[in-house]
Every structure is written in C-alpha cells, then in structure tokens.
Amino acid sequence: AQSVTQLDSQVPVFEEAPVELRCNYSSSVSVYLFWYVQYPNQGLQLLLKYLSGSTLVESINGFEAEFNKSQTSFHLRKPSVHISDTAEYFCALGAGSYQLTFGKGTKLSVIP
Amino acid sequence: KAGVTQTPRYLIKTRGQQVTLSCSPISGHRSVSWYQQTPGQGLQFLFEYFSETQRNKGNFPGRFSGRQFSNSRSEMNVSTLELGDSALYLCASSFGGTSTDTQYFGPGTRLTVL
Numbered sequence: 001a002q003s004v005t006q007l008d009s010q011v012p013v014f015e016e017a018p019v020e021l022r023c024n025y026s027s028s029v030s031v032y033l034f035w036y037v038q039y040p041n042q043g044l045q046l047l048l049k050y051l052s053g054s055t056l057v058e059s060i061n062g063f064e065a066e067f068n069k070s071q072t073s074f075h076l077r078k079p080s081v082h083i084s085d086t087a088e089y090f091c092a093l094g095a096g097s098y099q100l101t102f103g104k105g106t107k108l109s110v111i112p
Numbered sequence: 113k114a115g116v117t118q119t120p121r122y123l124i125k126t127r128g129q130q131v132t133l134s135c136s137p138i139s140g141h142r143s144v145s146w147y148q149q150t151p152g153q154g155l156q157f158l159f160e161y162f163s164e165t166q167r168n169k170g171n172f173p174g175r176f177s178g179r180q181f182s183n184s185r186s187e188m189n190v191s192t193l194e195l196g197d198s199a200l201y202l203c204a205s206s207f208g209g210t211s212t213d214t215q216y217f218g219p220g221t222r223l224t225v226l
Contacts, residue, residue, distance in 0.1 A: 032211050043116070043202055043217035051212050090155065094211035098168040099145060100204075102155035 002027040002095045006103035013081055014111050021076040021106045023065075023091030032094040033074040035065055038105075039087045047089070050074065086110045114139065116205050116218035124224045130191040133221045135203030137184050141216070143209025144186040146178060149200040149220070158201075161186055162209050190223075198225045 007022040025031060032051050036044040048059040055067040065076045074091060088107045092100040117136045125131050137144050146158040157170040161180035178188040184205075190197055200220045206213035 034214075036217075041219075043219045044204075045217070046214050049214065094213075096211050098143070098160045098162070098209050098211075099157040099170070100215060101157070102147075104154040 002101045004093050004103035006106050010107045012109045016080045018079050023074045025093050027095045029095050034092040036090045037087045081110050083110050118218040122222050132189045135186045137205030141205035143206045145204045147202045193225045
C-alpha cells in the first residue's frame with residue numbers, strides 16, 4: 001500500500017520570505033511524485049513532477065522540489081513567496097495502480 | 113485546448129435522492145478519474161476509466177458508480193444520498209492514465225446533501 005504524509009496542515013509565512021512544505025511518502029514500488037496547487041473554488045493544477053533523472057525539479061513560477069529516496073521525501077520549496085502563492089498544496093504519489101494517492105494538503109497563507 | 117469540464121458546478125440534494133455528475137475530458141485523453149474531496153478526509157480516489165473500462169476502484173460503497181462513454185466522457189452516479197456524501201467531486205483526465213501521466217483536473221462539482 002502507498003501513502004503520502006504532509007506534515008503541516010497550515011503554514012503561515014510573510015511575503016518575500018522562504019517557505020518549505022514537507023511531504024513524505026511510503027511505497028513498496030517505484031514512485032512518481034507530484035505537487036498540485038488548489039486555489040479557492042478551483043480544481044487542482046499541476047505545479048511540478050518527478051518521474052526520473054535529476055532529483056531536483058522546478059516549476060515555472062519559482063517553486064522547486066527535491067526527490068530524496070533515502071528519506072522518502074519530496075519537499076516543496078520557494079525562496080521568496082508572493083501573496084498570489086496563497087493556496088492549498090497537495091503532494092501526490094503515482095505507483096502503478098491507475099490512481100494518485102494524495103496527502104491531506106498544506107494551506108499556505110502568505111502574510112503581507 | 114479546452115480543459116476538463118464538469119457539470120453541474122453546484123448541486124443541492126436531499127438524503128435518499130440520487131445524483132449524476134458529468135465530466136468531459138481534454139480532447140484526446142482516454143483516461144478519466146474521479147476523486148472525492150472533503151475537509152476531513154482530503155482527496156480520495158473513487159474510480160478510473162480507460163476506453164470505457166473501469167480499471168481501478170477506490171474504497172467506496174456500491175452506491176457510488178460510474179461509466180465512460182465511447183467519446184471518453186464520463187459520468188458518476190451516487191444513489192441513496194447520505195449527509196456524508198457532501199463534498200467536492202473532482203474529475204481528472206490524462207492521456208493514458210498511467211502513473212507517469214499528468215492528470216488534469218476540472219473545477220469540480222460541489223454537492224451538498226441536506
């Protein structure tokens with residue numbers, strides 16, 4: 001069985017400060033990892049994904065995540081957040097079963 | 113390319129009724145997945161369809177069912193609604209539905225059961 005744990009349900013951070021949203025996973029098979037973002041009253045949008053190769057993946061809006069197999073983690077980071085980054089972020093795992101397993105989400109609140 | 117569309121966006125039903133939700137995937141995508149999102153349980157997988165065949169099903173009672181049509185459009189049905197079925201139902205489409213495929217989500221249908 002697979003599982004995803006997002007360690008923080010809420011993360012408040014001041015504008016222009018760095019942020020890290022933590023994600024740990026458990027799986028007995030090869031994994032593919034995703035971060036999705038959900039803005040209020042909207043569906044989920046893909047932020048970035050790790051399939052293979054370089055363990056550091058980046059998004060077009062300044063987020064990055066590093067796949068760490070030994071620590072079974074896929075933490076999301078941004079060096080300087082903006083008000084517009086306020087949203088809920090979901091870490092998800094794909095592991096060969098035609099479904100994504102999601103973490104419970106982390107609500108990022110950016111404080112002006 | 114048009115995104116994933118879901119209809120209706122909002123629904124209010126009463127206990128015991130049934131409901132049908134619709135999802136139109138991105139053109140060319142053959143896999144459609146459904147998820148239930150609630151504040152307490154988060155995002156939970158309901159089922160996945162590919163070329164009209166259900167390939168995987170989550171841990172939900174038989175009141176939850178779905179189907180996919182030859183044009184890849186999908187519907188899900190919930191019969192004998194319960195208060196706990198109130199949730200945001202999200203549909204996602206992908207090209208092949210494999211673990212490496214990006215799933216593209218619709219805006220969801222918010223179901224309220226009174």
